[in-house]
Amino acid sequence: xxxxxxxxxxxxxxxxxxxxxxxxxxxxxxxxxxxxxxxxxxxxxxxxxxxxxxxxxxxxxxxxxxxxxxxxxxxxxxxxxxxxxxxxxxxxxxxxxxxxxxxxxxxxxxxxxxxxxxxxxxxxxxxxxxxxxxxxxxxxxxxxxxxxxxxxxxxxxxxxxxxxxxxxxxxxxxxxxxxxxxxxxxxxxxxxxxxxxxxxxxxxxxxxxxxxxxxxxxxxxxxxxxxxxxxxxxxxxxxxxxxxxxxxxxxxxxxxxxxxxxxxxxxxxxxxxxxxxxxxxxxxxxxxxxxxxxxxxxxxxxxxxxxxxxxxxxxxxxxxxxxxxxxxxxxxxxxxxxxxxxxxxxxxxxxxxxxxxxxxxxxxxxxxxxxxxxxxxxxxxxxxxxxxxxxxxxxxxxxxxxxxxxxxxxxxxxxxxxxxxxxxxxxxxxxxxxxxxxxxxxxxxxxxxxxxxxxxxxxxxxxxxxxxxxxxxxxxxxxxxxxxxxxxxxxxxxxxxxxxxxxxxxxxxxx
Amino acid sequence: xxxxxxxxxxxxxxxxxxxxxxxxxxxxxxxxxxxxxxxxxxxxxxxxxxxxxxxxxxxxxxxxxxxxxxxxxxxxxxxxxxxxxxxxxxxxxxxxxxxxxxxxxxxxxxxxxxxxxxxxxxxxxxxxxxxxxxxxxxxxxxxxxxxxxxxxxxxxxxxxxxxxxxxxxxxxxxxxxxxxxxxxxxxxxxxxxxxxxxxxxxxxxxxxxxxxxxxxxxxxxxxxxxxxxxxxxxxxxxxxxxxxxxxxxxxxxxxxxxxxxxxxxxxxxxxxxx
Numbered sequence: 001x002x003x004x005x006x007x008x009x010x011x012x013x014x015x016x017x018x019x020x021x022x023x024x025x026x027x028x029x030x031x032x033x034x035x036x037x038x039x040x041x042x043x044x045x046x047x048x049x050x051x052x053x054x055x056x057x058x059x060x061x062x063x064x065x066x067x068x069x070x071x072x073x074x075x076x077x078x079x080x081x082x083x084x085x086x087x088x089x090x091x092x093x094x095x096x097x098x099x100x101x102x103x104x105x106x107x108x109x110x111x112x113x114x115x116x117x118x119x120x121x122x123x124x125x126x127x128x129x130x131x132x133x134x135x136x137x138x139x140x141x142x143x144x145x146x147x148x149x150x151x152x153x154x155x156x157x158x159x160x161x162x163x164x165x166x167x168x169x170x171x172x173x174x175x176x177x178x179x180x181x182x183x184x185x186x187x188x189x190x191x192x193x194x195x196x197x198x199x200x201x202x203x204x205x206x207x208x209x210x211x212x213x214x215x216x217x218x219x220x221x222x223x224x225x226x227x228x229x230x231x232x233x234x235x236x237x238x239x240x241x242x243x244x245x246x247x248x249x250x251x252x253x254x255x256x257x258x259x260x261x262x263x264x265x266x267x268x269x270x271x272x273x274x275x276x277x278x279x280x281x282x283x284x285x286x287x288x289x290x291x292x293x294x295x296x297x298x299x300x301x302x303x304x305x306x307x308x309x310x311x312x313x314x315x316x317x318x319x320x321x322x323x324x325x326x327x328x329x330x331x332x333x334x335x336x337x338x339x340x341x342x343x344x345x346x347x348x349x350x351x352x353x354x355x356x357x358x359x360x361x362x363x364x365x366x367x368x369x370x371x372x373x374x375x376x377x378x379x380x381x382x383x384x385x386x387x388x389x390x391x392x393x394x395x396x397x398x399x400x401x402x403x404x405x406x407x408x409x410x411x412x413x414x415x416x417x418x419x420x421x422x423x424x425x426x427x428x429x430x431x432x433x434x435x436x437x438x439x440x441x442x443x444x445x446x447x448x449x450x451x452x453x454x455x456x457x458x459x460x461x462x463x464x465x466x467x468x469x470x471x472x473x474x475x476x477x478x479x480x481x482x483x484x485x486x487x488x489x490x491x492x493x494x495x496x497x498x499x500x501x502x503x504x505x506x507x508x509x510x511x
Numbered sequence: 512x513x514x515x516x517x518x519x520x521x522x523x524x525x526x527x528x529x530x531x532x533x534x535x536x537x538x539x540x541x542x543x544x545x546x547x548x549x550x551x552x553x554x555x556x557x558x559x560x561x562x563x564x565x566x567x568x569x570x571x572x573x574x575x576x577x578x579x580x581x582x583x584x585x586x587x588x589x590x591x592x593x594x595x596x597x598x599x600x601x602x603x604x605x606x607x608x609x610x611x612x613x614x615x616x617x618x619x620x621x622x623x624x625x626x627x628x629x630x631x632x633x634x635x636x637x638x639x640x641x642x643x644x645x646x647x648x649x650x651x652x653x654x655x656x657x658x659x660x661x662x663x664x665x666x667x668x669x670x671x672x673x674x675x676x677x678x679x680x681x682x683x684x685x686x687x688x689x690x691x692x693x694x695x696x697x698x699x700x701x702x703x704x705x706x707x708x709x710x711x712x713x714x715x716x717x718x719x720x721x722x723x724x725x726x727x728x729x730x731x732x733x734x735x736x737x738x739x740x741x742x743x744x745x746x747x748x749x750x751x752x753x754x755x756x757x758x759x760x761x762x763x764x765x766x767x768x769x770x771x772x773x774x775x776x777x778x779x780x781x782x783x784x785x
Contacts, residue, residue: 018590021588021589021590021591021592022590024586024588025586025587025588025589025590025591026583026584026585026586026587026588026589026646027587027589027590029582029584030582030583030584030587030602030649031605032560033558033559033560033577033580033582034577034580034582034602034605034606035577035605036559036577040605
């Protein structure tokens with residue numbers, strides 16, 4: 001995707017130089033007279049669109065060919081669709097944006113001003129800006145300072161091209177982020193420059209108002225909270241949001257053993273831009289207060305009992321207290337939440353919701369973060385509990401529970417759900433490995449088969465499994481949530497294990 | 512016949528053309544008026560660049576169409592990276608000239624503007640006057656009935672002005688040519704009729720002789736001393752050094768002053784638009 005940077009610069013420059021000639025040398029005036037319906041201009045844009053499409057098609061074929069060459073057998077249709085969308089977003093839309101920027105800037109007569117804007121747009125949207133922002137953040141004495149936050153916020157509005165396109169591979173299990181907010185920010189810039197163009201060319205008010213309105217809608221769309229991958233990929237945000245939360249003292253550690261048990265979870269998970277959960281929990285006894293733990297970014301918006309009677313609640317950080325002030329007889333507590341997590345994503349493109357993660361409540365107050373490393377503590381359910389989980393939209397998920405009808409049903413110590421570019425591999429002894437088939441460990445050498453690569457890379461893990469006498473477990477390749485040395489990048493549950501094989505260097509070539 | 516009837520054009524609430532009526536037959540028409548008189552608005556409305564106006568613009572009883580017009584804007588440099596013939600082919604495509612006729616049309620128009628030998632030159636390598644001739648050539652592609660030129664002689668050297676005049680002279684018998692300009696001497700040489708505009712109105716349509724005659728009896732040349740006496744009732748046309756003293760050419764409301772001289776087109780224009 002480095003290509004998108006070069007295409008961005010080239011298209012801006014070409015569009016500007018051509019349109020500058022077109023507007024300033026009297027050609028546009030003549031064309032306007034001869035072609036009042038603008039057919040010529042439309043056909044010119046169609047031709048640009050056609051050439052761009054052909055270029056994108058070639059790139060798509062090359063990318064697919066490359067993956068086939070590297071023996072990634074049977075890349076599924078989702079992955080091929082992903083490549084098409086990635087090229088559409090990161091090449092096609094970027095080229096269209098660059099053309100519109102160039103066209104708009106052609107209305108400005110001062111060439112120095114125009115080149116300054118082109119340079120600024122390029123720098124702000126390239127990885128260079130990230131490096132500068134990171135340096136500023138570092139120079140302002142502490143990582144995650146206010147200055148750093150502002151600088152990173154500013155460059156986030158220039159998220160036109162893939163963030164790490166110059167430096168590293170995207171996440172193997174997820175691919176390039178091709179989510180609504182990315183379309184929104186590119187459309188925002190397109191509409192912004194269209195709006196500026198309309199003003200400079202003194203177009204009718206209706207065009208100006210329409211473009212600025214759409215521009216604002218896209219801006220809001222971009223800033224609407226969602227499960228965003230750049231939260232994790234961003235240099236500043238790389239694992240930082242929770243670390244900052246912990247190190248800045250906002251996290252108040254609480255431990256309280258529950259005086260009740262959750263005997264069953266009946267969940268409906270809706271995965272869109274955010275994760276919306278409707279969770280009914282059968283509780284062992286009726287109490288005046290129920291204390292629970294839930295990751296703080298999943299906001300509770302409704303709590304009721306088995307009869308639909310509302311219960312008061314208070315959510316403070318990662319903890320919730322539910323009050324039964326009317327002393328109702330409670331056998332079930334149903335809570336509804338909506339939100340997203342910096343670590344465990346769940347969005348249109350994929351999800352990684354490990355059973356140890358607090359995306360559904362746990363009884364009592366449990367310790368959420370490791371204060372030394374600022375990393376999360378795996379919190380499996382204390383004993384095997386019945387889970388009935390229905391997931392929307394219906395896609396090809398991988399879970400630690402079998403799917404019966406529309407639901408994943410079974411007893412476990414935490415419901416795990418993943419979706420992305422994963423494959424399963426039988427390791428023997430009833431152990432199944434779930435791993436991202438685009439992983440650099442899997443494809444590092446085009447001459448070897450995927451199986452051979454896997455065996456080379458995971459020999460240690462396989463040996464470890466034998467040594468630990470692990471049987472009938474599902475082993476998930478963890479995408480970096482298990483960070484820091486505290487847990488050796490592993491989380492052991494009952495019949496489910498999470499292994500962060502690459503550790504910290506998993507994300508970037510630099511590390 | 513190009514017939515403009517009751518043409519009114521507003522920008523927001525401001526009316527800039529007030530019910531213009533004009534009938535233009537074959538020949539060369541000069542559109543003369545000070546800045547803000549409405550010349551450009553009138554031309555741009557005829558060219559169809561404004562969709563919202565009231566009134567009628569008809570050519571031979573029908574609405575005016577794109578292929579009936581050749582237009583040269585005030586500043587024309589073309590697409591500089593293209594060759595002359597490529598640029599003309601580009602305009603020929605927009606004019607929907609059939610591909611069989613394109614080469615022939617390009618040859619014809621380049622011959623008319625005397626640029627046939629430069630057809631393979633890049634536009635950026637041409638002089639200003641040559642670029643202007645390329646601009647004229649593109650107006651002639653497809654042999655349109657109406658040619659509209661906006662300030663066509665600005666920046667041209669005397670030779671190129673003469674050349675431009677010659678091209679116009681060749682075309683004027685079978686076309687309606689409308690030329691907007693500030694330069695009265697150009698109008699005098701090139702135009703059969705002169706349309707005087709002021710504040711969105713047509714003050715009159717005259718031949719150059721008729722226009723000059725409008726100021727008959729009102730043009731004087733006098734000493735600076737005499738001019739100072741009638742300063743408030745006169746328009747200063749020119750001040751020039753005649754042997755030892757300054758002479759002043761004025762247009763005055765007063766008749767019968769001494770120093771009466773024959774009026775020129777410029778005098779006529781100043782008199783009418785005073």
